[in-house]
Amino acid sequence: MKLMLQMLLHALCLFVGFWLASEKTFEPSEKAAVATQQPKSKISIEVQAFQPPPKASSEAGLALLTYENWAEAILPISQMRLEELPAMLRGLLRNPFPEVRRRLLRCLFERWAALDLNGALIALRGLSSPLLKERALWAVLDLWTKSDTEAAWKWVNALEDDSVLQETGIEHLLSLAADKDPLASAAWADQIDDVFLREKALIQIAHSWMSNDANGALAALTNVEPKRLRDYLLSKVCHRDGVDHAAGLEIVSQLPTQAERSKLSEEWLSAYVNDHPQDAIQWLLDHSNRPELQKSADAVGGYLGATMKNFAQLQSYAQQLPSGPIRDAFAARAANEWASAGRSLAEAEQLLALCGPCLERDRARSTIESKRSPK
Amino acid sequence: MQFLRPLVTSALCMALGAGVGASVKRDDPLPPLQPESVKKAPAVPHVTQLLPKPPPFTSVTASMDWVRKEMRQGNTSAAELLFRSEAGLTLEQQLALAKELVRDFRRHDPRTLARIVLGLPRCQEADHLLWSLISTWSGEDAEGALRFIEALPADRLNTVGVLQNASWGLCRLPAERVLAFAAQLTDKGRSCLAEGLTAFANQAGSWRNSSAILAKLNAKPHEDVYSAERHMGQHLAEIDPQAMESLIAAETDVTKRDEMLKGYAWVIGLNDPVRGIELNGQIVDQRDRHEQIEHHVEQWLTSDRTAALSWLQGDVPETLLSTAERVKLLKSYGLEADR
Numbered sequence: 001m002k003l004m005l006q007m008l009l010h011a012l013c014l015f016v017g018f019w020l021a022s023e024k025t026f027e028p029s030e031k032a033a034v035a036t037q038q039p040k041s042k043i044s045i046e047v048q049a050f051q052p053p054p055k056a057s058s059e060a061g062l063a064l065l066t067y068e069n070w071a072e073a074i075l076p077i078s079q080m081r082l083e084e085l086p087a088m089l090r091g092l093l094r095n096p097f098p099e100v101r102r103r104l105l106r107c108l109f110e111r112w113a114a115l116d117l118n119g120a121l122i123a124l125r126g127l128s129s130p131l132l133k134e135r136a137l138w139a140v141l142d143l144w145t146k147s148d149t150e151a152a153w154k155w156v157n158a159l160e161d162d163s164v165l166q167e168t169g170i171e172h173l174l175s176l177a178a179d180k181d182p183l184a185s186a187a188w189a190d191q192i193d194d195v196f197l198r199e200k201a202l203i204q205i206a207h208s209w210m211s212n213d214a215n216g217a218l219a220a221l222t223n224v225e226p227k228r229l230r231d232y233l234l235s236k237v238c239h240r241d242g243v244d245h246a247a248g249l250e251i252v253s254q255l256p257t258q259a260e261r262s263k264l265s266e267e268w269l270s271a272y273v274n275d276h277p278q279d280a281i282q283w284l285l286d287h288s289n290r291p292e293l294q295k296s297a298d299a300v301g302g303y304l305g306a307t308m309k310n311f312a313q314l315q316s317y318a319q320q321l322p323s324g325p326i327r328d329a330f331a332a333r334a335a336n337e338w339a340s341a342g343r344s345l346a347e348a349e350q351l352l353a354l355c356g357p358c359l360e361r362d363r364a365r366s367t368i369e370s371k372r373s374p375k
Numbered sequence: 376m377q378f379l380r381p382l383v384t385s386a387l388c389m390a391l392g393a394g395v396g397a398s399v400k401r402d403d404p405l406p407p408l409q410p411e412s413v414k415k416a417p418a419v420p421h422v423t424q425l426l427p428k429p430p431p432f433t434s435v436t437a438s439m440d441w442v443r444k445e446m447r448q449g450n451t452s453a454a455e456l457l458f459r460s461e462a463g464l465t466l467e468q469q470l471a472l473a474k475e476l477v478r479d480f481r482r483h484d485p486r487t488l489a490r491i492v493l494g495l496p497r498c499q500e501a502d503h504l505l506w507s508l509i510s511t512w513s514g515e516d517a518e519g520a521l522r523f524i525e526a527l528p529a530d531r532l533n534t535v536g537v538l539q540n541a542s543w544g545l546c547r548l549p550a551e552r553v554l555a556f557a558a559q560l561t562d563k564g565r566s567c568l569a570e571g572l573t574a575f576a577n578q579a580g581s582w583r584n585s586s587a588i589l590a591k592l593n594a595k596p597h598e599d600v601y602s603a604e605r606h607m608g609q610h611l612a613e614i615d616p617q618a619m620e621s622l623i624a625a626e627t628d629v630t631k632r633d634e635m636l637k638g639y640a641w642v643i644g645l646n647d648p649v650r651g652i653e654l655n656g657q658i659v660d661q662r663d664r665h666e667q668i669e670h671h672v673e674q675w676l677t678s679d680r681t682a683a684l685s686w687l688q689g690d691v692p693e694t695l696l697s698t699a700e701r702v703k704l705l706k707s708y709g710l711e712a713d714r
Contacts, residue, residue, distance in 0.1 A: 066446055130548060131547065195582075195614050228613075260646060263678075292679070298677065325681070329677070356708075357708050357709040358707060359707050
């Protein structure tokens with residue numbers, strides 16, 4: 001009995017000792033507070049952070065795509081059923097990235113137009129953003145004109161209540177037609193009464209033509225009508241890759257007025273020197289007897305003054321030009337840019353010494369003076 | 376003594392129990408947090424700990440690489456983390472980063488970029504960034520850009536930089552929406568908006584829409600703003616000179632007529648300098664007239680010196696160019712006026 005009592009006493013002591021030491025482990029009130037606050041919020045955030053993202057091909061997924069992964073939606077959209085497209089459009093319109101919206105909208109409306117042209121047209125007119133409406137229309141027209149260009153024109157012409165959408169439609173249709181026959185499109189565009197729409201249409205045709213065949217556009221320049229299209233092409237085709245600058249300058253040299261020759265030679269030589277500096281300066285040296293090249297010499301001198309490292313070579317170019325307006329323009333602008341680039345002011349002065357008195361020299365001198373350190 | 380042994384063994388048992396209890400407590404896999412730590416660590420700082428910390432700034436390229444990496448992992452607000460105060464960037468570094476982010480517009484939510492740009496200290500470069508952002512944004516999402524500029528403070532909103540750049544998108548929005556916005560603009564702001572809408576008339580939107588806005592905008596030429604009339608003069612000189620000459624002839628407001636002439640004469644004069652100078656000669660305001668003609672003659676001298684000098688040495692009426700100005704221009708070429 002005594003032994004039993006002793007065992008019970010020791011067991012009790014063991015329990016009391018255990019309870020005293022581990023008391024806080026089971027403290028009810030604080031633990032409850034902790035459990036409901038921090039660990040829970042931590043877990044919920046982690047759960048949120050590591051939740052698998054919705055599929056790119058779902059409404060929620062489209063809303064979450066970024067520029068980094070938008071392309072994942074292209075294939076699913078191109079295979080979607082018609083009844084899925086409205087939800088996709090809703091998701092896309094919730095996407096915060098304009099670039100993603102713009103790119104995927106095109107895919108979505110290509111699909112929509114392929115499945116249900118009228119539905120696509122109704123849907124695009126319901127868009128509130130003018131830019132998205134424009135892109136959706138382009139996608140639809142690209143497809144529609146493959147089967148029925150006339151109907152596409154008719155639909156666009158009827159858009160009287162939305163002049164912005166109507167004009168972008170007309171420009172796009174003309175641009176598509178220009179892929180096949182730019183001159184016929186231009187003749188059509190030239191009949192448009194609204195001068196600003198006519199201008200935009202001609203510019204679209206010019207861009208379409210230059211993108212497809214820059215040297216072809218250049219070769220056709222002498223016969224291009226209307227004159228406004230010719231003028232635009234003449235001033236822009238020089239900036240296209242692979243265009244023959246020497247051939248373009250030859251066309252420019254045939255223009256009737258000195259002012260036109262001067263303005264367009266400047267444009268062409270600016271593009272030429274930017275692409276092929278050696279060829280451009282050589283061309284200028286070879287044609288330096290032409291008075292209309294004064295402004296062009298200024299442009300070439302400016303480019304070389306800003307980019308050349310070899311001063312002796314630059315000076316030599318200036319010396320090879322005949323004295324007078326062309327050499328003055330070249331040397332003064334080269335000196336101006338040489339000084340502006342932080343190079344030797346003494347060398348800039350040497351270039352300037354090759355100039356006669358003129359406005360260009362006054363301007364270059366002013367730049368050089370502004371670069372001198374204050375005493 | 377006979378009670379001493381049970382007491383000692385009982386104490387030992389209690390100590391043993393305490394030891395076991397303590398060890399159980401240490402081994403608890405989910406240690407309880409102290410109440411103080413809950414109070415000191417509220418939910419927001421805890422979330423902050425989960426956000427990635429940008430690496431210390433070494434270069435714009437490295438920071439941009441980090442942003443792209445984070446965005447690929449779904450952290451779409453990574454760019455903003457670069458600008459938190461604890462990142463410790465200098466103003467120069469902030470401007471360089473913001474510039475790169477705005478240039479990389481297509482990868483970002485424009486509202487994020489807007490918060491970054493507006494968070495920069497106000498300076499000329501920050502203003503230029505804001506204008507650049509508005510220009511791109513309005514072309515991609517005109518309504519979104521409009522909502523953003525509507526919330527700008529008046530001194531930032533009523534500027535050429537904001538309103539001209541926003542016009543690239545505004546000219547595509549419905550006239551009534553743009554006019555509702557224009558109601559909050561000052562006289563200068565309306566003038567800036569008119570200028571922007573006219574400047575883009577041959578590039579975006581539709582003239583029918585833009586002219587509907589302009590008709591109710593009640594904008595007047597403002598001394599700090601390139602006028603809508605001047606832009607119109609330039610446009611029509613290229614694409615419909617006869618229509619422009621009719622507009623000039625019909626305009627009864629002298630200031631507007633002068634502005635039309637400035638734009639029209641400049642473009643006409645590039646192809647026909649003498650005609651350009653004659654048109655400039657019709658400008659009523661004497662100071663404006665002389666400024667325009669002087670500018671014109673300088674352009675002529677730098678493109679066709681021989682013809683321009685010949686004109687300057689001829690019988691130039693005083694109403695077109697003052698003798699003093701003529702003498703000054705000729706002197707630049709080492710020449711003297713004949714009379």
